Each structure stands twice: as C-alpha cells, then as structure tokens.
Amino acid sequence: xxxxxxxxxxxxxxxxxxxxxxxxxxxxxxxxxxxxxxxxxxxxxxxxxxxxxxxxxxxxxxxxxxxxxxxxxxxxxxxxxxxxxxxxxxxxxxxxxxxxxxxxxxxxxxxxxxxxxxxxxxxxxxxxxxxxxxxxxxxxxxxxxxxxxxxxxxxxxxxxxxxxxxxxxxxxxxxxxxxxxxxxxxxxxxxxxxxxxxxxxxxxxxxxxxxxxxxxxxxxxxxxxxxxxxxxxxxxxxxxxxxxxxxxxxxxxxxxxxxxxxxxxxxxxxxxxxxxxxxxxxxxxxxxxxxxxxxxxxxxxxxxxxxxxxxxxxxxxxxxxxxxxxxxxxxxxxxxxxxxxxxxxxxxxxxxxxxxxxxxxxxxxxxxxxxxxxxxxxxxxx
Amino acid sequence: xxxxxxxxxxxxxxxxxxxxxxxxxxxxxxxxxxxxxxxxxxxxxxxxxxxxxxxxxxxxxxxxxxxxxxxxxxxxxxxxxxxxxxxxxxxxxxxxxxxxxxxxxxxxxxxxxxxxxxxxxxxxxxxxxxxxxxxxxxxxxxxxxxxxxxxxxxxxxxxxxxxxxxxxxxxxxxxxxxxxxxxxxxxxxxxxxxxxxxxxxxxxxxxxxxxxxxxxxxxxxxxxxxxxxxxxxxxxxxxxxxxxxxxxxxxxxxxxxxxxxxxxxxxxxxxxxxxxxxxxxxxxxxxxxxxxxxxxxxxxxxxxxxxxxxxxxxxxxxxxxxxxxxxxxxxxxxxxxxxxxxxxxxxxxxxxxxxxxxxxxxxxxxxxxxxxxxxxxxxxxx
Numbered sequence: 098x099x100x101x102x103x104x105x106x107x108x109x110x111x112x113x114x115x116x117x118x119x120x121x122x123x124x125x126x127x128x129x130x131x132x133x134x135x136x137x138x139x140x141x142x143x144x145x146x147x148x149x150x151x152x153x154x155x156x157x158x159x160x161x162x163x164x165x166x167x168x169x170x171x172x173x174x175x176x177x178x179x180x181x182x183x184x185x186x187x188x189x190x191x192x193x194x195x196x197x198x199x200x201x202x203x204x205x206x207x208x209x210x211x212x213x214x215x216x217x218x219x220x221x222x223x224x225x226x227x228x229x230x231x232x233x234x235x236x237x238x239x240x241x242x243x244x245x246x247x248x249x250x251x252x253x254x255x256x257x258x259x260x261x262x263x264x265x266x267x268x269x270x271x272x273x274x275x276x277x278x279x280x281x282x283x284x285x286x287x288x289x290x291x292x293x294x295x296x297x298x299x300x301x302x303x304x305x306x307x308x309x310x311x312x313x314x315x316x317x318x319x320x321x322x323x324x325x326x327x328x329x330x331x332x333x334x335x336x337x338x339x340x341x342x343x344x345x346x347x348x349x350x351x352x353x354x355x356x357x358x359x360x361x362x363x364x365x366x367x368x369x370x371x372x373x374x375x376x377x378x379x380x381x382x383x384x385x386x387x388x389x390x391x392x393x394x395x396x397x398x399x400x401x402x403x404x405x406x407x408x409x410x411x412x413x414x415x416x417x418x419x420x421x422x423x424x425x426x427x428x429x430x431x432x433x434x435x436x437x438x439x440x441x442x443x444x445x446x447x448x449x450x451x452x453x454x455x456x457x458x459x460x461x462x463x464x465x466x467x468x469x470x471x472x473x474x475x476x477x478x479x
Numbered sequence: 480x481x482x483x484x485x486x487x488x489x490x491x492x493x494x495x496x497x498x499x500x501x502x503x504x505x506x507x508x509x510x511x512x513x514x515x516x517x518x519x520x521x522x523x524x525x526x527x528x529x530x531x532x533x534x535x536x537x538x539x540x541x542x543x544x545x546x547x548x549x550x551x552x553x554x555x556x557x558x559x560x561x562x563x564x565x566x567x568x569x570x571x572x573x574x575x576x577x578x579x580x581x582x583x584x585x586x587x588x589x590x591x592x593x594x595x596x597x598x599x600x601x602x603x604x605x606x607x608x609x610x611x612x613x614x615x616x617x618x619x620x621x622x623x624x625x626x627x628x629x630x631x632x633x634x635x636x637x638x639x640x641x642x643x644x645x646x647x648x649x650x651x652x653x654x655x656x657x658x659x660x661x662x663x664x665x666x667x668x669x670x671x672x673x674x675x676x677x678x679x680x681x682x683x684x685x686x687x688x689x690x691x692x693x694x695x696x697x698x699x700x701x702x703x704x705x706x707x708x709x710x711x712x713x714x715x716x717x718x719x720x721x722x723x724x725x726x727x728x729x730x731x732x733x734x735x736x737x738x739x740x741x742x743x744x745x746x747x748x749x750x751x752x753x754x755x756x757x758x759x760x761x762x763x764x765x766x767x768x769x770x771x772x773x774x775x776x777x778x779x780x781x782x783x784x785x786x787x788x789x790x791x792x793x794x795x796x797x798x799x800x801x802x803x804x805x806x807x808x809x810x811x812x813x814x815x816x817x818x819x820x821x822x823x824x825x826x827x828x829x830x831x832x833x834x835x836x837x838x839x840x841x842x843x844x845x846x847x848x849x850x851x852x853x854x855x856x857x858x859x860x861x
Contacts, residue, residue, distance in 0.1 A: 289736075304669060323695070341688040345685055345737060348732075349728065
C-alpha cells in the first residue's frame with residue numbers, strides 16, 4: 098500500500114493539540130499502522146538525541162522508549178496507535194471546533210480512541226528526554242509503549258506480542274493505559290467471557306411438526322433465564338464493578354418450512370475482577386444448568402490495585418475519585434504480567450468508534466499536566 | 480445450457496415403470512424443465528395422432544392435453560415436471576432395486592416427487608387417445624396438466640401461471656393432483672402462513688448493558704408462547720386436520736460486544752381449511768398479542784370436497800380411506816379456481832426430497848390401475 102509521508106512528530110514546538118491532530122491525520126486503521134509507527138519511532142529517536150536519554154525498541158509496528166536510570170521504581174505509559182475504520186464520509190482530517198456541550202474539541206477518527214493519549218505520551222517522552230539532557234533526572238524510570246492492533250482480535254494485539262517477544266520491555270511497577278476515561282482514573286476492568294448455549298431438536302417438515310422437535314422453542318427457558326437475570330455488583334478494593342450477562346446473538350432455522358433442529362444463543366458475561374475466568378465460566382454454567390454450554394473465549398479482568406503506593410500517589414495527583422472500568426481493556430494484560438495498571442486518558446469513551454468521535458481540548462491538557470507533574474515533578478519543566 | 484436429447488416418451492411399448500425411469504433420467508431441476516417439457520409435448524402430440532384426439536397446449540414449460548368430447552363432466556389430472564436439486568453424489572440415473580422395507584422400488588431424484596405420477600399421466604393420456612382412436616369414448620372429458628416450477632417460490636409456479644394465462648385450460652369439475660400420497664386419497668390441505676415477530680431494544684456496549692435494552696431477552700415470551708402453544712385439531716368434512724404453529728427461524732445480534740437492538744422470530748402457522756388466511760392471521764396476531772407481527776406470506780388451504788359426486792366416486796374406486804393432507808399443495812390452487820381437488824399419487828411423501836428418494840413399483844401400478852378404471856372403465860383398455 099502507498100502512504101503519503103507522515104508529518105514529522107519531533108518538532109519541539111508542537112503542543113499536545115497539534116500533535117494530536119498530526120497523529121490522527123496519519124491514518125492508521127488496524128493493520129495499517131506502519132507510517133504512524135515509523136513517525137513515532139523517528140520522533141522518539143530524535144528526542145533520545147546523541148546522549149541516548151531514551152532507549153528505543155521496535156517490534157513490528159510497536160515502539161517502546163524508556164529511560165535507564167536504575168531507579169528503584171519504574172512506571173509505564175501505554176497507548177495503541179491503531180483506530181477502527183474511518184466513518185463514511187471519512188471523519189478525517191481532524192477539525193477543531195466548538196461543541197455545544199463539550200466546548201473546544203478536536204473532532205475526527207482517533208481523537209478520542211486514543212490518539213489524544215498517544216500525543217500526550219509523545220509530549221512526555223520529549224520532555225523527559227529534555228529534562229535528562231538538562232541534568233534534571235526524574236525520580237522514577239519511565240517506559241513509553243506505543244502499539245498496534247488493539248482494535249481487532251486479541252491474537253493480533255501488539256501489546257500481547259510485545260509481552261511474548263520482549264516481556265522485559267514491559268517490566269514496570271505500575272502502568273497507566275491512556276485509553277479514554279474523561280481524564281478520570283478508571284481502576285482495573287471487568288473480565289469478559291463468551292459462550293454458546295445450544296439447544297437441539299429433530300428436523301421435520303413444518304406441515305407435520307409433530308414428527309420433529311423444535312430447537313427454537315426449546316430455547317425459551319434460555320431467554321427467560323437471561324431476561325430474569327439480575328447482574329451482580331461486586332466491590333473490589335473499594336470500587337463497585339457492575340457485571341452483566343447478555344445475549345449478544347441468536348440463530349436458528351433451516352428453511353421456512355422446516356422444524357429447526359438447532360438454536361444457538363451467544364451470551365457475553367462481563368464479570369468483576371474478584372473472579373477468575375474459570376469462576377465466571379462456572380457461574381455461566383450454573384445459570385444455564387441443563388443446557389449445552391460451550392465457552393468460546395474468556396479473558397480475566399484486572400483488579401484495580403489502587404492501594405499500591407505508586408497507584409495511590411497517581412490517583413491523588415489526578416485529583417479525581419477513581420471509578421471502576423466496566424469494559425475489558427489492555428490493563429488486564431498488564432495485570433496478567435503482574436503489573437498493576439489503571440486507565441487514565443483524555444476523551445469520553447462514549448464517543449469512541451462513533452462517527453462524531455471527538456476529544457475535549459481541556460482534557461488533553463489536563464491529562465498532560467497531571468502526568469507531567471507525576472513523572473517530572475510540577476513546575477520543573479521548561 | 481446444453482442438454483442431451485431427452486429420450487422419447489411416445490413409444491407405446493413403454494410401461495409405467497420404464498416411463499418413470501425415462502422421465503426421471505431427463506433431469507429437470509426447477510428452472511431447467513425445458514428438455515422434459517419438450518419430450519412430454521412431443522409424446523402428447525404423437526398420442527393425439529392425425530385424428531387430433533387430444534388438444535395440446537403449451538405455456539412456457541407447462542403442457543396441457545385434453546379431450547374435447549363435450550361431456551357433461553370434465554376431470555383433470557395434474558403433476559409437476561420439476562424436481563428439487565440432485566443429491567451429492569447425484570441420485571440419478573434411476574436404479575431399480577429391492578428395498579428391505581418397500582420391496583421392488585425405483586430409487587432416484589424425482590421417482591417419488593413426482594415423476595412417477597407424471598409417468599402415470601402419460602400412460603393414461605396415451606390410452607385415452609388410443610381408446611378414442613378405437614372408437615371407445617370415455618364417459619368424461621379429461622385434461623392432463625404437466626407444469627413447471629412447483630418446487631420453488633410460489634410466484635414462479637407453472638400452475639399459477641396457467642391459471643393467469645389460460646384459466647379455461649384448467650376448467651374442470653374435479654381434479655386429481657398426483658403428488659405422492661402412498662396411493663391413498665389425501666383430501667384438501669392445510670393453509671400456510673409465515674410471519675415475523677420482532678422485538679426491538681436499544682444497542683449499547685455489552686460492558687455497559689444497562690445503557691441499552693436487550694431485544695433478544697425481550698423475545699423470551701415469544702418463544703415461551705410458542706413452546707406452550709397447543710395446536711388445534713379441526714374436523715372439516717369428515718377429515719381431521721392437525722394444525723401447527725412453529726418457529727422456523729430466529730435471528731438477532733450485531734456483534735459479540737453489543738447489546739442487540741432487534742430480534743426476529745419467523746413463525747410458520749399451518750391452519751385447517753376451515754379457516755381463511757385472514758382468520759389464520761388474526762389467530763397468529765392473537766397468540767402474539769403485544770408484539771410486532773408482520774405477515775410475510777399466506778396461502779389458503781383447500782377443503783377436501785369429498786362429498787361431491789365425482790370425488791366420492793373416485794374415493795370409492797381407490798378402495799382406501801381418505802386422509803387429510805397436512806402439507807400445502809397445489810390442490811389449493813384448484814380450490815381457489817373453484818375446482819375440488821384431491822392428492823392421490825404413487826410414492827411415500829416421507830422420501831420426497833431425500834437423498835434416497837424412491838417409489839414402490841406396486842404403487843405406480845396401483846395408481847395407474849385405479850385411474851385407468853375411473854377414466855376409461857375397468858377392463859376396457861387393450
């Protein structure tokens with residue numbers, strides 16, 4: 098595929114708003130992150146400078162930059178480079194405009210999910226290198242991770258690939274994933290499990306239905322149990338996680354004159370990080386006791402870990418009351434690596450993937466300020 | 480499309496078994512009846528002879544042959560030329576073999592549904608013309624109808640097209656449709672109605688299901704009503720028709736992480752010929768009261784009409800106890816034209832469309848004998 102040359106991201110005069118715009122305008126729908134990854138790598142190498150203040154690694158279209166100060170504590174910031182496909186008509190290039198409810202916003206694919214967060218990371222990497230060059234060393238080592246293929250099936254996820262290829266690149270005591278959270282800390286995440294609940298019957302001509310057995314009718318109690326199900330609310334380390342158990346698909350039927358011999362209800366269970374995927378599976382099997390249940394995929398959630406010192410300090414700095422994260426995010430990958438992680442980034446998740454995807458400029462600036470103060474100490478940056 | 484020349488069907492030496500074999504071996508899956516229709520037309524014109532004992536009409540791939548004796552009563556025999564697609568591997572050419580349960584059988588596509596009946600009609604047309612040539616005129620006028628596109632959507636049905644283009648060609652006092660009925664009279668037929676029962680909801684991310692409303696869960700009472708439904712049994716003119724109301728399809732779901740906003744249950748109602756399609760629709764709407772119901776197609780059934788003199792005499796000749804026909808058949812088209820009609824033909828309908836489709840040879844011969852005696856008088860044929 099031919100790409101236009103990506104705009105440079107290493108100009109020290111670029112503020113977070115202009116960087117967000119440039120990162121967004123470099124299209125990078127999942128699978129086509131190359132140009133943006135190249136531009137990010139070039140910027141990070143430029144920031145590292147001849148002094149090598151940042152070590153830069155590349156793995157496919159993932160790029161990692163980190164300090165090597167030998168500090169007792171290392172924190173990690175991470176964000177994905179890819180987006181879902183553009184809207185039709187295309188919601189790029191980015192426009193800056195005044196939104197009736199949100200005020201000063203950037204509008205366009207990626208502004209919310211999550212190139213605003215990517216731009217914040219780039220500014221912080223630049224300022225970290227600049228601080229080191231000026232002899233002002235941060236208190237903690239820091240790792241910046243930019244990765245590919247977050248918006249597609251889990252097997253292609255760039256963070257997962259890094260964890261397999263270079264687990265040491267992801268080593269840290271605490272991680273912040275800059276997914277859109279309206280600049281509020283969202284702790285941990287629910288796990289997710291999908292299963293197929295299948296009923297079977299015996300096919301027959303529908304003019305002589307009594308010779309068969311209707312598998313769709315047999316699914317009536319499956320839907321009744323779903324309709325009657327009351328999701329749990331589970332407190333984990335001070336945050337209340339709302340669970341869910343929902344049909345997300347149903348299919349059955351052979352032809353308009355045939356009694357169906359099979360009906361499949363696909364259910365999605367979102368479960369609090371108090372439980373493992375195995376426990377969630379047991380729960381789903383209990384709910385559908387008596388039916389054929391096949392789990393098709395499951396992923397553990399992540400406990401919030403907000404009691405840990407690095408997390409507690411970070412939450413304090415944000416000045417916000419942490420909320421639980423209901424959706425599954427890559428914080429669970431860090432959790433699985435033994436790295437406590439939270440979601441904290443600019444953008445209202447409700448506009449992610451939407452045609453009018455947008456990000457408030459004040460959230461971009463607030464996230465940058467909070468993270469800058471935490472990483473580099475308030476007021477220390479030129 | 481290239482077709483091999485169809486074997487001749489006009490040889491007076493061919494018995495009903497050999498004719499069935501030739502008719503079957505001339506493949507005529509719906510839409511490809513041309514070669515067989517040509518062979519049938521050629522045979523009928525040959526039977527008609529220079530004396531013009533049969534008038535032969537052609538409409539598309541339908542062929543009609545009839546006597547024009549000016550009798551007070553006209554009876555009509557009808558059968559379709561098309562079949563469902565061949566099995567894989569192909570279940571042609573026809574094999575004659577001994578079946579453990581059914582004895583001497585012809586096996587192959589069309590043997591049951593319904594080229595055995597077509598062959599019976601061809602023998603009867605030949606013998607009728609021969610009787611006329613020999614000066615032995617039948618008591619009743621008779622019409623033989625061979626038509627296309629019975630196994631596909633109703634709009635293409637050749638009998639329906641004939642009824643629109645040449646209603647006079649179908650004029651009769653009584654009709655026998657030679658659909659497979661195991662050589663037993665099956666009177667009338669149930670009507671059939673299909674409807675979509677749709678529930679709606681509000682889409683949302685399944686991690687935050689409480690922001691949406693699940694349309695599949697909302698379908699639980701639809702399935703519950705179907706599962707609890709007790710079909711009626713309705714006596715019509717001495718035959719007991721079993722009705723049915725069944726889901727034949729269900730679909731819903733947008734993606735594995737989205738609360739579905741729509742679920743559609745397709746139901747098929749088979750209703751006794753005591754009721755009109757409009758009454759059947761009212762019944763379905765009553766069953767699904769409170770839900771969105773859209774009728775997608777409906778066809779009236781047919782009353783058996785066995786009390787009519789021509790029918791009563793025919794039933795007496797078969798020596799069998801008539802049964803109700805549960806499936807919808809083209810007898811309903813005759814009924815709609817004001818022509819009482821019954822199903823009576825060789826072959827067990829349970830093998831129709833099956834890979835091992837077959838027809839008992841003794842049923843071929845019995846149907847031919849019964850119809851011959853009725854049309855031409857027992858023992859009158861050379």
